[in-house]
Amino acid sequence: xxxxxxxxxxxxxxxxxxxxxxxxxxxxxxxxxxxxxxxxxxxxxxxxxxxxxxxxxxxxxxxxxxxxxxxxxxxxxxxxxxxxxxxxxxxxxxxxxxxxxxxxxxxxxxxxx
Amino acid sequence: xxxxxxxxxxxxxxxxxxxxxxxxxxxxxxxxxxxxxxxxxxxxxxxxxxxxxxxxxxxxxxxxxxxxxxxxxxxxxxxxxxxxxxxxxxxxxxxxxxxxxxxxxxxxxx
Numbered sequence: 001x002x003x004x005x006x007x008x009x010x011x012x013x014x015x016x017x018x019x020x021x022x023x024x025x026x027x028x029x030x031x032x033x034x035x036x037x038x039x040x041x042x043x044x045x046x047x048x049x050x051x052x053x054x055x056x057x058x059x060x061x062x063x064x065x066x067x068x069x070x071x072x073x074x075x076x077x078x079x080x081x082x083x084x085x086x087x088x089x090x091x092x093x094x095x096x097x098x099x100x101x102x103x104x105x106x107x108x109x110x111x112x113x
Numbered sequence: 114x115x116x117x118x119x120x121x122x123x124x125x126x127x128x129x130x131x132x133x134x135x136x137x138x139x140x141x142x143x144x145x146x147x148x149x150x151x152x153x154x155x156x157x158x159x160x161x162x163x164x165x166x167x168x169x170x171x172x173x174x175x176x177x178x179x180x181x182x183x184x185x186x187x188x189x190x191x192x193x194x195x196x197x198x199x200x201x202x203x204x205x206x207x208x209x210x211x212x213x214x215x216x217x218x219x220x221x222x223x
Contacts, residue, residue: 040121058210106155
């Protein structure tokens, strides 16, 4: 199993550009999450999903959108990039139920200039 | 007040030392508690869950104090390889919403 994979690993965007951060998991987990981590800070939840077709906002959803058309994929969309969105983005998945261990992808480093 | 708070450190300790971190949480209805380890420029990885009765995994001991709303992590006989940032995580709304602390940075020196 590859676990949780994210692409790209690193990206530079200009202000106002759009992009999609990809996240795929092959563990058949129902729960998936998107976090951002600013330097020296903890993880802040952007959006999460409890299953295909179901998404919900986290702490910091503004400026982002998500979709969950399949169990495996949970892409994060930035429509109009702003410098405040410069961060490291982590995707995570969790099987749910008794197990609440979150498995994280390697992250995407995004720089908005 | 932040939902989950940690002393950011850094904690600089010599090899073999015992070091302890605390993490406080504000939501008294919090149900599940975890410690994650994050190496520099890497993703967080689960170190251990924290059970009500406390639990131990080798050199690591985690404890929960519901009355005072904090969890702790004790590392005994510190190794150089323990150098990392330790994040606490609290699940306050069932399975759907995990909140993380900002992390405590530990450096173990020879």
